[in-house]
Amino acid sequence: MPVPAPALYPPFNIVRLSHVEYRVTDLAASRKFYVEILGLQVTEEDDTHIYLRAMEERGHHCIVLVQSDTAEVGVLGFKLYDAPDLEKAAAFFADKGLPVDWVERPHMGRTLRTRDPWGIPLEFYVKMERMAPIHQEYRLYNGVKPLRIDHFNMFSADVDASVSFYNEIGFRVTEYTEDDESGKVWAAWMHRKGGVHDVAFTNGTGPRLHHSAFWVPTPLNIIDLLDLMSTTGYVDNIERGPGRHGISNAFFLYVRDPDGHRIEIYCSDYQTVDPDHEAIKWSLKDPQRQTLWGAPAPRSWFEEGSTFEGATTQDSALTAQPIIAP
């Protein structure tokens, strides 16, 4: 089954993914991981919240860490193009019977809080407090030298349906995996900002967040992070990689934070701004789609993820299985 035709003129204009709120059970341990190991910059913090940004970001934050009893994901944030897009978005979600709340968010302007049809908590805004550039303050670069948040990847119990919904709000599929037998989409990568993806959906018990990803300059930064994590007590937090994805062609590494939230370090995908950019289709049976070099992913990578606050998960009905490392 071909992926849906792209929406050239979506109902509202999403610029890019923006931020994620991670609820964590030990804020000090999380701070150490995200700041000392990954190298994100603290823009504000108090006893219960830490706001972080990456080196080339001018928005106030791309991650909010919140001290909580339960490790889960509070919300996924997206930036809209212009003020009227907020109203159009509110109308779109209301029309679908989905929640529409206007909420106060520190450092952000008018903010719409809603959920997708499966309960993923989403928020949309136009203005976030802007910070002075630090991308040329090289003494601050540390850890993996993260440049910017790149994408969210989510488990979905019905990837075809997720793709349809996000396609309707303007995300374009760039690559996807199909189950040859059922003809169903097993996973899909969808973008707004001109790379391979802002969001992706993978078959599995959902909705859950599979991972958030950060862009780094070169594969050598990923090797540096592996060396650092391996010799500072974080060797067990390395889950998969390094490797090159067949899908996206990106060089990758997956690590887990102290609560198990998964972070991908990612570089070298490609430009997709053309509105007629054709999606690339992969077979679920092709192990090179996972890792171009042939190594399958471990079981944990296929099965574990972070739940979303207030969202009930359900299992996927798809019985097709990827190749899993023994």
Place this chain on the structure above:
Amino acid sequence: MPVPAPALYPPFNIVRLSHVEYRVTDLAASRKFYVEILGLQVTEEDDTHIYLRAMEERGHHCIVLVQSDTAEVGVLGFKLYDAPDLEKAAAFFADKGLPVDWVERPHMGRTLRTRDPWGIPLEFYVKMERMAPIHQEYRLYNGVKPLRIDHFNMFSADVDASVSFYNEIGFRVTEYTEDDESGKVWAAWMHRKGGVHDVAFTNGTGPRLHHSAFWVPTPLNIIDLLDLMSTTGYVDNIERGPGRHGISNAFFLYVRDPDGHRIEIYCSDYQTVDPDHEAIKWSLKDPQRQTLWGAPAPRSWFEEGSTFEGATTQDSALTAQPIIAP
């Protein structure tokens, strides 16, 4: 003087820069340079034309080499978002009293040919023949491993006026150099596709093309190209670099083709998709804006450029001078 306020809703939607036609006096020599040394891929060629694309491009060509008596630039091409944008563009240029011609271009759909107010030949299209992906055919990677065309840089005799015009058609300034004394803009970088620029303008005798640039994966690819050029008879074609620009933060190298057309090899700038992305201002007196590491550019880099077919150049009235290598 602040740079112009950006146009959130420009009169027509330009997706990105697309291609350049280089007129060359020895097609075989140019083929050797662009194909064997730079590593661009030939998509079609005959006795007088060679069409080239870079490794991650799906459009038919980003460079057309044309055998000619005179080395100059035939046209700069831009991709528009949707068919109606062509009509809107035609109306916009006609309204300005600029030429509007619908021309036939091999491998391209309906194409609008016009000029900017200073005579730079421009063409706009929506559809170009799409090619199969080759970004994962690693045996084809060669030379500097060029991934995609990144930007055009032009000399302008009146940069303030050029910035105003291109701003009006949707290009947003990301960084600019100001002459502290006159308050005039000496150079400006302007984007559509979400990087630091699709087009830039530099003070000088204009209009002329200063260079076209190609994006490569890492600085090591640029070092590989330097080693290759230095040992295959092209050492005199190396003009400036390697270095890191203060402006754009990109790692760069400038080389000259056999006719003197200048090509920049470029990597590591940053994402600029936010519509409220603030422009960074540099002083003409700050040598780090040219090269973060302090080395000024050679005189040829400030003075030499490629003329455009049919455009008459004029000198700049600005008397401020950049720092030039002795």
Place this chain on the structure above:
Amino acid sequence: MPVPAPALYPPFNIVRLSHVEYRVTDLAASRKFYVEILGLQVTEEDDTHIYLRAMEERGHHCIVLVQSDTAEVGVLGFKLYDAPDLEKAAAFFADKGLPVDWVERPHMGRTLRTRDPWGIPLEFYVKMERMAPIHQEYRLYNGVKPLRIDHFNMFSADVDASVSFYNEIGFRVTEYTEDDESGKVWAAWMHRKGGVHDVAFTNGTGPRLHHSAFWVPTPLNIIDLLDLMSTTGYVDNIERGPGRHGISNAFFLYVRDPDGHRIEIYCSDYQTVDPDHEAIKWSLKDPQRQTLWGAPAPRSWFEEGSTFEGATTQDSALTAQPIIAP
């Protein structure tokens, strides 16, 4: 048990490992692998032999491929310092009751052919035909851009005994793995030329050649090779890696040639020229000794190797087992 005290004044002076003869069952297939994929340079070839060198080597060859009915290893070659060292070596081996033959080798001067006590065929020489430098002919660099042969790694059924013998002829242990329970050495790395090793021995059915290794400039060359092999039909020849060894600190990749001979691509170990350089001891139970980042090696890597012509293998009596990937 500490590793043997080093011999400051060994009985003869070995400069470095030099070359290996691989017997292969399909010379054309092997040529494609070593020349087009790995990027070694052909210095001479006929219907049954191909002589190869790496980019910075001035000696005539580091690998000889020989068309044979059986895939095995013909000989391991070592360069001696001066003509008298040949006579001293002959006396040493004769004194041990090991074979001493003076053989004719194309492109090599006077050559001593012998075997170690377990039957590994060895040859020693002082002079090999010298070739013009090609390390600055950058147009010739290809594949993984191999710079020089770095080391041989061998299975031994009695590593303690192998270490004693090679220590006696001047090889110094730089790192070793000990079985904590028996106190026996499970593996050892021993050098002559000032890196981590010229030869290494690993516990297992021996004698067999585990692998030969080539030095490359940076980890990115190894990533390039992975991309190339993955997209030219060699994905199944990738056995282990990329990763960083705990032992040696080197960045590595293991690939198999068309006959299954194992080649390591290797970079970034460290200088060991000091005669008082202390050996580093690792526990067999520490998975980071294999891969600093924690991933164990696959079973094939522990069990498969190339037999030596004319040498009978025996199983190791050591029952300790390394951690193997499930």
Place this chain on the structure above:
Amino acid sequence: MPVPAPALYPPFNIVRLSHVEYRVTDLAASRKFYVEILGLQVTEEDDTHIYLRAMEERGHHCIVLVQSDTAEVGVLGFKLYDAPDLEKAAAFFADKGLPVDWVERPHMGRTLRTRDPWGIPLEFYVKMERMAPIHQEYRLYNGVKPLRIDHFNMFSADVDASVSFYNEIGFRVTEYTEDDESGKVWAAWMHRKGGVHDVAFTNGTGPRLHHSAFWVPTPLNIIDLLDLMSTTGYVDNIERGPGRHGISNAFFLYVRDPDGHRIEIYCSDYQTVDPDHEAIKWSLKDPQRQTLWGAPAPRSWFEEGSTFEGATTQDSALTAQPIIAP
């Protein structure tokens, strides 16, 4: 004139260059430069001395910074192979009528202090205090991530004579520059430890130390240092580079410490352990010998250097001039 025939059996056995004592006028400023910017590790310090080592070194120090009234070089240190080599060295220097003193040095065993025939202060030792390995403590890597001291480069007023003397004590020429007209050697690179050089001599007012060099993993570490120095107040301390030397094929950068002592950051030369390794000859008129990519060095690089304590300099009689950047 060919360079001297190498000494296969020199009068005493030098393993490698070892350390340099820099006298500095502001110890705090020097500490900041060597520790925070270059990333060397402090092994000991008090009010007047700082001992530093690089990341893979096990010896106690490779640089000693000493607070002084005058910026100069106190001594160049070399490690000998075995205790008898100290006596042989003493005899050799005594026989030449050069000073022989046995001095006390902190952290070093029996130490011979002498001078070469032009007054360069030299010291030789066999044992220096050994430190625990830190090459896998990746949290300590900082600045340019220096791995080890690589070589000393000295101005000599008579390079032919310097080469003869150092050749006599076992240094082998790997590359050299000849003045085509006079047939005199203009510069020479000479090694003991198996790389392109432990010491080099360049024509000029001598004896003076031109620079000490540190080995780093890849060219990207050099780019990181340039970015760091450019944005922390050290842009004027960048003197030359980055580039690739024709001679040695190394990727290089030259920076100046707060007193003007010159430090080279260096990687990617080649292995030279073969006793029959042929020297490569370059013409003084070939600008690619300086920088393979064609850019000449600045005048300061040819003219400025650090004087040695107690050594009187004299001008060179050679009138041939290299190509200097305008």
